[in-house]
Amino acid sequence: QSALTQPASVSGSPGQSITISCTGTSSDVGSYNYVSWYQQHPGKAPKLMIYEVSNRPSGVSNRFSGSKSGNTASLTISGLQAEDEAYYYCSSYTSSSSVVFGGGTKLTVL
């Protein structure tokens, strides 16, 4: 199972919006609405930010939103804040009953 494809890095200024893409195949992202997104600060455990494409867990800011079109899912962060600077990973359920993660995207808040 190949990793989902994410850009290595994205950046934005405080207050701006950014979008991180996550491209898979018809065997994972394209076939299931089971895409989730995780935030990871250096040295810390991942934290769930979005599940089932566009749902936010309790306690996660509404500045975070998710969507999907075909084989590509996206995470959008609006009103960028300094504390949003972190790595972001997408994940999807797969047709082989496993899970696949993206390679990760480093978000830099300028």
Place this chain on the structure above:
Amino acid sequence: EVQLVESGGGLVQPGGSLRLSCAASGFTFSSYWMHWVRQAPGKGLVWVSRINTDGSSTTYADSVKGRFTISRDNAKNTLYLQMDSLRAEDTAVYYCARYRSGTYHDYWGQGTLVTVSS
């Protein structure tokens, strides 16, 4: 409060074995599928294995199939990962994670570092 605490990591020689544990608390452990996910130094997250609620069904990534065994003891609220025939490329922080609704990992442990080196 949901808590997952991994232990058992350390330095092991290539070809050696190690057993990781993940102690769960704050929720009904026996009701949830559980997963192991690893992260090599400076690299991204990689899914390793999963186990269903009663331990009767397991799935592995191709990279560890035949070498790693996931198991659980619901009476002890503990998840395990037996790792045999370890290779340098298995060096990583290993996280246990609760799997919710068959679709996402909602809680993660702090991770335990496994280093495979001579």
